[in-house]
Amino acid sequence: MANPFVHAELQTQSLxxxxxxxxxxxxxxxEEMPMGxxxxxxxxxxxxxxxxxxxxQHPIADAPSCWVPYVDVENLIQSTEKAKNLGATVLKxxxxxxxxxSFSIIQDPTGAVMGxxxxx
Numbered sequence: 537m538a539n540p541f542v543h544a545e546l547q548t549q550s551l552x553x554x555x556x557x558x559x560x561x562x563x564x565x566x567e568e569m570p571m572g573x574x575x576x577x578x579x580x581x582x583x584x585x586x587x588x589x590x591x592x593q594h595p596i597a598d599a600p601s602c603w604v605p606y607v608d609v610e611n612l613i614q615s616t617e618k619a620k621n622l623g624a625t626v627l628k629x630x631x632x633x634x635x636x637x638s639f640s641i642i643q644d645p646t647g648a649v650m651g652x653x654x655x656x
Contacts, residue, residue, distance in 0.1 A: 542653055543606040544581075544589035551593045554601070555579050558591070566591075572634065606639065606651035615652050616640040 548554040558581070559566050565582040571592070579591040594601060609615040612630055619642045620626055627649065628641040637655040644650070 539607050539609060541587055541605050542608045543651070544587055545604045545606065545651070546589070546591040546601065547594040547599075547604060548591060548601040549594050549599075550601075551577070551579065551591060554591050602649070604641065604649055604651050606653040609652045609654050612638050612640060612652055612654035615654075616642070619644075619652070 546554055546558075555566055558564060562583075567580045567582065568577050569580060570576075571578045576593060581589040581591065583589075616626060616629060619640075623645040624642040626640060626642055628639070630638055630640055632638045635656065637653060639654070640652045642650060642652065
């Protein structure tokens with residue numbers, strides 16, 4: 537299948553509460569890791585088979601907590617531009633995750649948010 541979902545990320549206003557809740561609810565293996573040079577942490581969700589994900593403090597202070605699905609793309613720059621041309625709003629464009637890949641966050645013309653992901 538072309539362009540599968542590859543990652544699901546919770547952007548939450550209370551990372552500690554979310555880690556506790558989902559860890560107990562699903563018995564997920566959760567691993568905390570640093571986010572670049574900042575003091576912020578990223579919690580990796582390891583689920584075994586299937587799509588894993590992560591949890592992080594929401595980067596927008598007053599925004600509601602939400603799950604963001606990521607779809608694999610072959611060329612992030614072209615896919616982001618194509619989304620724009622089709623009427624999407626680009627919320628975060630072509631951001632690198634060191635040693636892993638790059639992503640953009642888009643909002644489709646109906647208001648739904650998703651991520652585009654290109655492996656390094």
